[in-house]
Amino acid sequence: MLSESLEVEKEIVDDFKKILGADFIDGQVQRKGRVYIKVKTDAYKKAIEHAVEKWNTYHLSTISGVDLGENIELLYHLLDPKAKITITIRTEIPKSDPKIGTVSDILPSALVYEREVYDLLGVIFTGHPDLRRLVLPEDFPEGVHPLRKEWKPEEVK
Amino acid sequence: METIELLILLLKFIVFPGAIFCIAYGFFLEWFDRKLYAKFQNRIGPLLTGPKGLLQPFADFVKLLAKEDITPVGADKLGFTLTPLLTVAVSLFTLLFIPIHSLTGVLSLPGDVLLVLFISTVFGLLIMFAGYFSGNRFSMVGTERTGLQFVGYEIPFALSVISVAAAARSLEITNIVNYQVNILGLPLIVFTPIAFAIYLISALAKLEKIPFDIPEAETEIVGGWQVEYSGKKLAFFRLATDLKMVFVSGLAAALFLGGPYGPSIPGLEPIFYTIWFIIKTLIVMFILSNLRSLFARYRIDQVVHGFWKYMVPLAVLQILIVEGLIFMGVI
Amino acid sequence: MSVEKRIFKIPVGPQHPALKEFEHFVFTVDGERVIDVGFRIGYTHRGIEKLAESKTYIQNLYLCERICGICSAAHQGCYAQTVEELADITAPPRGTYIRTLIWELERIHSHLLWLGVAAHEIGFDTLFMLVWRDREVVMDLLEMISGNRVNYAMSTIGGVRRDISDELKHKILKGLDILEERTKYYKEVCMKEQTILARAANVGILTREQALKLNAVGPTARASGVDVDLRRDDPYGAYDEVPFNVIVYDTCDVLARVLVRVDETFECINMCRWLLENLPEGDIRTKFARKIAENEVVGRVEAPRGELFYYIKSNGTDKPERLKVRTPTLANILPVCEMLKGGYIADIPIVLAGIDPCFACMDRALFIDENSEKKWVWSREQLRIYSIKWYKEHGNEVVRERWKQ
Numbered sequence: 101m102l103s104e105s106l107e108v109e110k111e112i113v114d115d116f117k118k119i120l121g122a123d124f125i126d127g128q129v130q131r132k133g134r135v136y137i138k139v140k141t142d143a144y145k146k147a148i149e150h151a152v153e154k155w156n157t158y159h160l161s162t163i164s165g166v167d168l169g170e171n172i173e174l175l176y177h178l179l180d181p182k183a184k185i186t187i188t189i190r191t192e193i194p195k196s197d198p199k200i201g202t203v204s205d206i207l208p209s210a211l212v213y214e215r216e217v218y219d220l221l222g223v224i225f226t227g228h229p230d231l232r233r234l235v236l237p238e239d240f241p242e243g244v245h246p247l248r249k250e251w252k253p254e255e256v257k
Numbered sequence: 258m259e260t261i262e263l264l265i266l267l268l269k270f271i272v273f274p275g276a277i278f279c280i281a282y283g284f285f286l287e288w289f290d291r292k293l294y295a296k297f298q299n300r301i302g303p304l305l306t307g308p309k310g311l312l313q314p315f316a317d318f319v320k321l322l323a324k325e326d327i328t329p330v331g332a333d334k335l336g337f338t339l340t341p342l343l344t345v346a347v348s349l350f351t352l353l354f355i356p357i358h359s360l361t362g363v364l365s366l367p368g369d370v371l372l373v374l375f376i377s378t379v380f381g382l383l384i385m386f387a388g389y390f391s392g393n394r395f396s397m398v399g400t401e402r403t404g405l406q407f408v409g410y411e412i413p414f415a416l417s418v419i420s421v422a423a424a425a426r427s428l429e430i431t432n433i434v435n436y437q438v439n440i441l442g443l444p445l446i447v448f449t450p451i452a453f454a455i456y457l458i459s460a461l462a463k464l465e466k467i468p469f470d471i472p473e474a475e476t477e478i479v480g481g482w483q484v485e486y487s488g489k490k491l492a493f494f495r496l497a498t499d500l501k502m503v504f505v506s507g508l509a510a511a512l513f514l515g516g517p518y519g520p521s522i523p524g525l526e527p528i529f530y531t532i533w534f535i536i537k538t539l540i541v542m543f544i545l546s547n548l549r550s551l552f553a554r555y556r557i558d559q560v561v562h563g564f565w566k567y568m569v570p571l572a573v574l575q576i577l578i579v580e581g582l583i584f585m586g587v588i
Numbered sequence: 589m590s591v592e593k594r595i596f597k598i599p600v601g602p603q604h605p606a607l608k609e610f611e612h613f614v615f616t617v618d619g620e621r622v623i624d625v626g627f628r629i630g631y632t633h634r635g636i637e638k639l640a641e642s643k644t645y646i647q648n649l650y651l652c653e654r655i656c657g658i659c660s661a662a663h664q665g666c667y668a669q670t671v672e673e674l675a676d677i678t679a680p681p682r683g684t685y686i687r688t689l690i691w692e693l694e695r696i697h698s699h700l701l702w703l704g705v706a707a708h709e710i711g712f713d714t715l716f717m718l719v720w721r722d723r724e725v726v727m728d729l730l731e732m733i734s735g736n737r738v739n740y741a742m743s744t745i746g747g748v749r750r751d752i753s754d755e756l757k758h759k760i761l762k763g764l765d766i767l768e769e770r771t772k773y774y775k776e777v778c779m780k781e782q783t784i785l786a787r788a789a790n791v792g793i794l795t796r797e798q799a800l801k802l803n804a805v806g807p808t809a810r811a812s813g814v815d816v817d818l819r820r821d822d823p824y825g826a827y828d829e830v831p832f833n834v835i836v837y838d839t840c841d842v843l844a845r846v847l848v849r850v851d852e853t854f855e856c857i858n859m860c861r862w863l864l865e866n867l868p869e870g871d872i873r874t875k876f877a878r879k880i881a882e883n884e885v886v887g888r889v890e891a892p893r894g895e896l897f898y899y900i901k902s903n904g905t906d907k908p909e910r911l912k913v914r915t916p917t918l919a920n921i922l923p924v925c926e927m928l929k930g931g932y933i934a935d936i937p938i939v940l941a942g943i944d945p946c947f948a949c950m951d952r953a954l955f956i957d958e959n960s961e962k963k964w965v966w967s968r969e970q971l972r973i974y975s976i977k978w979y980k981e982h983g984n985e986v987v988r989e990r991w992k993q
Binding site for chain 3 (some may be wrong): 299398408
């Protein structure tokens with residue numbers, strides 16, 4: 101990739117740095133059209149709001165949850181189809197107390213994705229109107245979330 | 258003498274042209290319909306049971322008889338058991354009025370057109386009962402739909418038959434057939450093509466075939482009114498459907514196509530008339546199979562709307578045309 | 589009768605003839621009108637996301653392919669291209685072109701399959717049978733190229749597994765001619781046949797605003813006037829070189845969804861022709877080292893049903909740290925609930941089918957045989973015996989309970 105073609109992406113990172121101030125942890129341009137912004141948990145919603153308003157990334161592709169050991173990392177993949185840019189807002193929350201506010205008031209499609217993350221990783225989205233399991237059966241044991249690294253498929257045997 | 262006459266009448270009821278012939282012919286019509294429908298869809302259709310799969314409908318029937326028969330807990334037991342039997346009985350009864358081997362049916366009385374029309378509406382009612390008694394949610398929706406569709410097709414069906422009766426100036430099937438054979442010398446379809454078309458379309462609705470298979474729409478309400486029926490009861494319903502096919506095509510032949518009359522060798526009329534009957538009903542079935550492979554299923558509101566908005570005025574127009582023709586002395 | 593009593597709850601699924609896979613929808617209906625829709629998914633949950641963490645990158649190729657039978661090439665190709673980006677290698681042009689060709693042939697097959705299913709849902713079985721007969725042409729082409737009819741196993745990390753010879757090229761071009769002619773005919777049928785118009789026009793409305801708000805994807809979004817196509821908006825494979833049009837209709841109903849897919853089939857046919865005629869010479873794949881350094885990549889393709897999303901994170905070993913898949917049907921589930929509200933029961937099947945749902949795709953991640961108190965795995969035979977015993981004891985109560993509702 102040529103470096104001059106990444107101007108917009110760099111501008112996005114700078115913009116987020118300016119808006120979020122101390123809550124901005126890291127910004128990264130991976131390649132053309134791929135921007136990763138790491139923010140503190142308190143400011144993630146502000147960051148998403150800003151991305152939707154300023155950069156028009158109205159399309160939430162999905163929310164990915166990754167188990168990092170001590171923490172769970174949440175990645176909100178936002179896409180602006182016209183500008184061909186994907187902004188990924190990432191934030192970490194402690195595994196011992198996995199709580200974060202919902203974004204379904206800004207992006208209604210998050211209703212389903214948040215349920216999926218809750219189901220598989222046990223992240224509780226406060227303010228979600230209907231936080232139930234999405235894909236696992238109803239009689240699955242409470243508090244067991246299989247995508248966490250400590251959970252092994254052998255456990256059920 | 259009386260006992261022999263009674264015996265002959267009994268044979269007519271049971272063997273020919275009554276129950277056994279009609280049931281066998283019903284199976285044959287189902288096979289014909291299925292095979293033709295398959296041809297239109299570039300499939301093969303029944304193939305293995307009997308020559309060219311001819312015995313498939315019969316095999317299906319026997320197989321269903323042997324299947325487990327379940328009565329749901331929520332069903333009304335008496336009604337649930339009685340409806341399939343009644344449906345078959347009623348269909349067989351109506352068939353006795355259809356002229357098959359001669360110009361008269363096994364039964365014939367003044368005003369039997371009205372009787373046949375009335376009994377054929379009982380088909381619809383029985384289907385509603387069938388759905389209602391099974392007490393299933395899908396059946397309920399199917400029942401509602403049957404009722405609504407019934408309101409749609411029954412009036413145009415009756416009007417199309419009445420226009421024929423008006424042309425023949427008689428309410429007796431035998432007289433209508435005789436009128437075509439002896440007085441007019443032409444089948445009535447020549448003067449009542451609109452009524453014939455309306456008759457066929459409402460017949461499709463009566464038989465619940467595409468595009469009017471709304472009450473049992475498989476992809477929407479999983480078979481509708483018949484969803485809870487299994488085993489023997491389902492077998493009887495399927496048999497009744499086959500008999501209804503014979504009835505609908507037979508009545509069409511009698512009213513519009515000059516009945517079972519056709520060129521024949523004197524003395525052998527019953528055989529020739531039966532052959533002519535089969536040919537004419539097959540023509541009707543051919544048209545029906547064609548129609549049902551050409552369309553998508555309508556929605557219930559569209560059906561009722563369509564029948565009342567287009568079919569009823571057209572049927573009335575046909576009656577007016579017939580009256581005009583009589584007035585001018587053409588027929 | 590009071591108003592409340594006329595309100596039924598109709599369950600659709602997990603087993604229902606209108607749904608070809610297991611999903612559960614509950615419709616609250618008043619007469620023939622649908623008032624509310626609830627959904628419950630997960631019946632074909634297989635735990636692929638968890639399983640992928642314990643398999644190598646090469647093994648995962650074939651695992652990802654099996655997420656979905658109909659868009660298997662989209663899944664496998666998307667996975668392969670995402671891992672390529674992760675490992676910082678590029679597939680040679682010929683490999684990319686062949687991969688794109690497979691994607692487009694698959695789109696033809698998927699759209700024709702959908703057209704048949706949609707026809708079946710509205711009771712037009714003749715169209716269903718004929719369309720599926722002609723779909724065999726493209727299935728045969730795919731079999732000739734890859735050796736398989738369903739899971740093609742064409743893509744591999746760093747390219748594709750099989751080459752296309754000149755002889756095969758001619759056969760494909762011939763097959764494409766047949767497909768184009770037949771598709772033209774089906775388009776005419778869809779636009780002129782009165783019963784189809786009666787059932788599809790103005791049914792299952794999803795306005796542009798709703799589609800944007802609920803993030804609908806793929807043909808569903810394009811039929812609602814949202815001009816989005818990842819092949820153009822986030823180019824991958826050979827799509828920045830192939831000329832094609834994005835089909836957008838703005839009538840927002842099922843008919844628009846039909847026409848978008850039929851028109852897209854024409855585009856696909858043209859793209860396949862272009863790809864075959866401009867197929868570059870050279871290798872079809874490059875080498876790939878088994879281990880990948882720590883990295884993370886977001887990969888997207890436009891699957892036949894819409895945006896397919898992969899997020900892969902590597903950790904320096906030969907197995908991924910995390911593999912996240914988001915399939916188009918999951919994105920379209922909220923829009924479809926919106927479409928169904930206020931419609932007729934009769935329109936449920938065609939509206940549901942309108943998004944071209946693929947539920948097996950949607951429920952990946954986990955499979956389990958578990959009881960909350962005791963933990964064991966049952967064999968199928970044990971489960972069968974247990975269920976027979978259980979139903980003998982409790983069957984009647986359960987059934988009665990159900991009827992009371």
